[in-house]
Amino acid sequence: xxxxxxxxxxxxxxxxxxxxxxxxxxxxxxxxxxxxxxxxxxxxxxxxxxxxxxxxxxxxxxxxxxxxxxxxxxxxxxxxxxxxxxxxxxxxxxxxxxxxxxxxxxxxxxxxxxxxxxxxxxxxxxxxxxxxxxxxxxxxxxxxxxxxxxxxxxxxxxxxxxxxxxxxxxxxxxxxxxxxxxxxxxxxxxxxxxxxxxxxxxxxxxxxxxxxxxxxxxxxxxxxxxxxxxxxxxxxxxxxxxxxxxxxxxxxxxxxxxxxxxxxxxxxxxxxxxxxxxxxxxxxxxxxxxxxxxxxxxxxxxxxxxxxxxxxxxxxxxxxxxxxxxxxxxxxxxxxxxxxxxxxxxxxxxxxxxxxxxxxxxxxxxxxxxxxxxxxxxxxxxxxxxxxxxxxxxxxxxx
Ligand code: ADP
Ligand code: MG
Numbered sequence: 001x002x003x004x005x006x007x008x009x010x011x012x013x014x015x016x017x018x019x020x021x022x023x024x025x026x027x028x029x030x031x032x033x034x035x036x037x038x039x040x041x042x043x044x045x046x047x048x049x050x051x052x053x054x055x056x057x058x059x060x061x062x063x064x065x066x067x068x069x070x071x072x073x074x075x076x077x078x079x080x081x082x083x084x085x086x087x088x089x090x091x092x093x094x095x096x097x098x099x100x101x102x103x104x105x106x107x108x109x110x111x112x113x114x115x116x117x118x119x120x121x122x123x124x125x126x127x128x129x130x131x132x133x134x135x136x137x138x139x140x141x142x143x144x145x146x147x148x149x150x151x152x153x154x155x156x157x158x159x160x161x162x163x164x165x166x167x168x169x170x171x172x173x174x175x176x177x178x179x180x181x182x183x184x185x186x187x188x189x190x191x192x193x194x195x196x197x198x199x200x201x202x203x204x205x206x207x208x209x210x211x212x213x214x215x216x217x218x219x220x221x222x223x224x225x226x227x228x229x230x231x232x233x234x235x236x237x238x239x240x241x242x243x244x245x246x247x248x249x250x251x252x253x254x255x256x257x258x259x260x261x262x263x264x265x266x267x268x269x270x271x272x273x274x275x276x277x278x279x280x281x282x283x284x285x286x287x288x289x290x291x292x293x294x295x296x297x298x299x300x301x302x303x304x305x306x307x308x309x310x311x312x313x314x315x316x317x318x319x320x321x322x323x324x325x326x327x328x329x330x331x332x333x334x335x336x337x338x339x340x341x342x343x344x345x346x347x348x349x350x351x352x353x354x355x356x357x358x359x360x361x362x363x364x365x366x367x368x369x370x371x372x373x374x375x376x377x378x379x380x381x382x383x384x385x386x387x388x389x390x391x392x393x394x395x396x397x398x399x
Contacts, residue, residue: 022109031083042111053093117210139210202232267292308341335367
């Protein structure tokens with residue numbers, strides 16, 4: 001799960017991290033009220049979307065020369081004018097894809113006199129099995145470009161979970177940023193605060209780009225991106241409350257409401273399967289027969305009729321789906337329950353693509369009878385190989 005920049009900053013501030021003052025705003029009036037609480041004379045109005053590259057982004061509805069999603073304002077009137085131009089419009093950045101994202105929230109924050117920009121990120125590094133800090137003197141720009149053009153300017157520091165964060169990790173961060181004296185001390189302190197926040201909040205990623213040195217010699221977090229391990233969210237209801245559903249893929253969001261593991265893929269055969277292993281095998285056998293899956297969908301072990309119906313609707317709402325393969329092994333989950341769910345869902349949504357169902361296991365005969373007597377054009381399959389052949393043939397025939 002991702003959150004907005006301003007939410008991440010509010011969380012980090014609780015760990016003592018230095019951030020410029022600022023307030024979120026949902027309207028032009030909010031933005032003006034926010035600016036009035038700041039000292040000025042320089043303000044920054046920032047689009048809040050779950051994507052980076054906002055500064056260099058472009059608004060779809062505005063002329064090409066219009067400013068992007070991070071704007072400096074020199075007066076409260078300018079804050080208002082910028083807020084008016086940004087709210088409700090669609091920002092396209094390198095990370096949003098061509099469709100862009102509608103800007104519904106802003107963050108009005110103190111303008112900072114920047115001397116240098118740095119990069120500092122924490123992530124779970126699978127290779128070392130540790131939390132890694134990625135540090136670079138080249139902040140404010142795309143870290144992918146830095147990694148590509150000048151990889152020697154990126155330092156990676158991993159932290160052994162058995163020792164936790166040690167003073168030498170902080171010194172390594174300060175050294176990589178080429179900071180000395182008080183600034184080096186500030187960097188060490190910041191690195192520890194970020195590590196503490198990362199662990200305490202069960203983060204998956206925490207990226208500060210840029211971290212800045214101000215003209216006054218302070219170290220401040222100017223932008224922050226934070227994402228969380230969704231398996232640990234139950235431990236953090238306060239973090240879960242920060243979820244902004246308008247930012248998420250509507251199908252994946254719907255799936256998460258029913259506790260379905262759903263991932264959208266590029267092919268045209270929708271899959272509904274129980275168990276991750278069987279889902280992988282189903283995707284493999286579709287490919288073996290010359291087609292591609294449109295999704296990964298695991299309805300899990302003890303799925304109810306409601307869950308199956310929801311899964312079915314999610315698959316059908318994807319316009320790329322040209323055929324559906326249901327492959328269920330009824331162990332804990334009974335085949336008749338699945339069959340009832342399939343029939344109910346197929347009746348509720350207009351089923352205009354071929355549907356092949358392979359059922360096996362507990363109550364399989366009852367399940368097959370429910371499908372056969374439903375009056376719906378459901379194609380039954382004997383086993384996995386037969387099911388894959390049938391759905392691929394159906395989809396190719398329809399094309
Ligand atoms: P994004 O990464 O989405 O483009 P950032 O918050 O990193 O958005 O902003 C882009 C650039 O705008 C920063 O690299 C920095 O130079 C400038 N900037 C951002 N916030 C401020 C601020 N509060 N004061 C001054 N400049 C800022
Ligand atoms: Mg940034």
